[in-house]
Amino acid sequence: MSKERIQISEALYDIMPSDYQDLVKSATYGKEDRGWKDIGTSKELIEQHSLCAGCPESMAFRYILASLPNPEDTVMVGSTGCTSLVFPMVAVHNIHSLFGNQNAIASGLKRALSVRFPGRVKDVVVLAGDGATVDIGLDMTLQAWFRQEKFTTICFDNELYANTGGQESGLMQKGFVAKMAPVGKLFDKVRLPEIARESGCHYVVNCTVSKPSLVEKVIRNAVHIAREIGPTYLQLYTPCILEIGKNSMEGLQEMRDSEKPTERFAYKEYVSEPAKQLLAELAAKDKERKAAAKQLAAQAQAN
């Protein structure tokens, strides 16, 4: 769908709630270099959300939606969890799958879109929590990667089942005691980024969402690589402040503390050789485009 098709009927424009009018007037659909810096100057693709005050997941959502390179032609696939409370407020096509089968849904969707719109770029992005990605849906997650399905998988890792009160998840750190896991985790955090690399993902990143520019970069890379080459995986730390005993304003610091060089969310990136080549080509094209735009601006000023 192009931005031109997202228009309100003139005869009924005045009765549309203002959030829809704003989406049509000032959202960044179709903008080539959209990114997190558009936040505050344009209509975001997320309306009010129902997450807890100060939840880092809401920050992650805002940065991701601001950074998707092609939101008007993107379909997101979600799963059960806190994220499923946000998707109804998101102005990007999305599907809520059954708990855990998000990567299976996305596989079929991506293939169907390729058949239905052969000449168009249609991106599919899975966004699910650690329970859906690593525990309940691990089979579907891995099988999609083995098959080299061309879509991005994003895992919001909060290291437990937050939505249901704090049960142990595979991505919980060893020894952690949660409200509904009083014995403490007995085994190590599942090393999904490494499993992703070995399963055929071409771009894998493990990081927090404390830095918007970093989130923007990894999202763009992941979507572009998935579009052209094969599966990509992002594991983003979005701590549940309630379940780890923090206050609303402490989420950002928690992420900063967890991304220090020796910590479990220190920035780690894996890029396959074909993906490196693609990123280099995209960077060269981007440079060319920016230089041309600069030249054009200079010419316009001279005239």
Place this chain on the structure above:
Amino acid sequence: MSDYRVLPGPEHFLPPAAASMGIRLPNPGEAHINGVIVSEEAAYEEAARQFLMAKVPTIFPGPLVLWAWNEKAAKKATAIRHLFNTLKECVQPGQKPMLIPMPDYRPKYPKINPEIEINPNHPNLTIWHNKIDCCVFIGVHCHQANLSLKIIRGGTSCYTIAMCAQAGHEDAMLSIRDTSVEKIMRLADTIKRLKGTVQPRQASA
């Protein structure tokens, strides 16, 4: 023919789907009132009468007409605006016609603002808040219209009309099928013709 009649509720929390009670959809050129197949002409008359009797007659345009997907959608939107303007001209003092959009079908959290929109997952909120006692759905995808119609019949006493672009809706109290710009204009004309001949109801929903 089934003895079941699709009447204003509140029927109960989960009313049966009218189709499961033996109500069938009208054939082309027909309509239904309360589940009984009638001529289209009779349906226009009854719809106009219900609108002119209601304290808060309301039009709910859906995404198929609110968004200008194509020229036809934009033309239907213009016809709906004409229908609303006609309704405003034809009602008596004390009646309050409304035009409330259903922009999309997302189950919005924590809840919608019932003053300015209606959502198929809890349409009763908008009906209750605005004391709507007669409404028409136009341009709503069939599944979402059925959902809304059933919830409204279950929990409110609102009279529901469905102007469907396809085969009509059993779950509405009155349904006209194959709705086009001409059919919307025809309803507006019928309202105009019956102006002053119908007394508004005393009590509201």
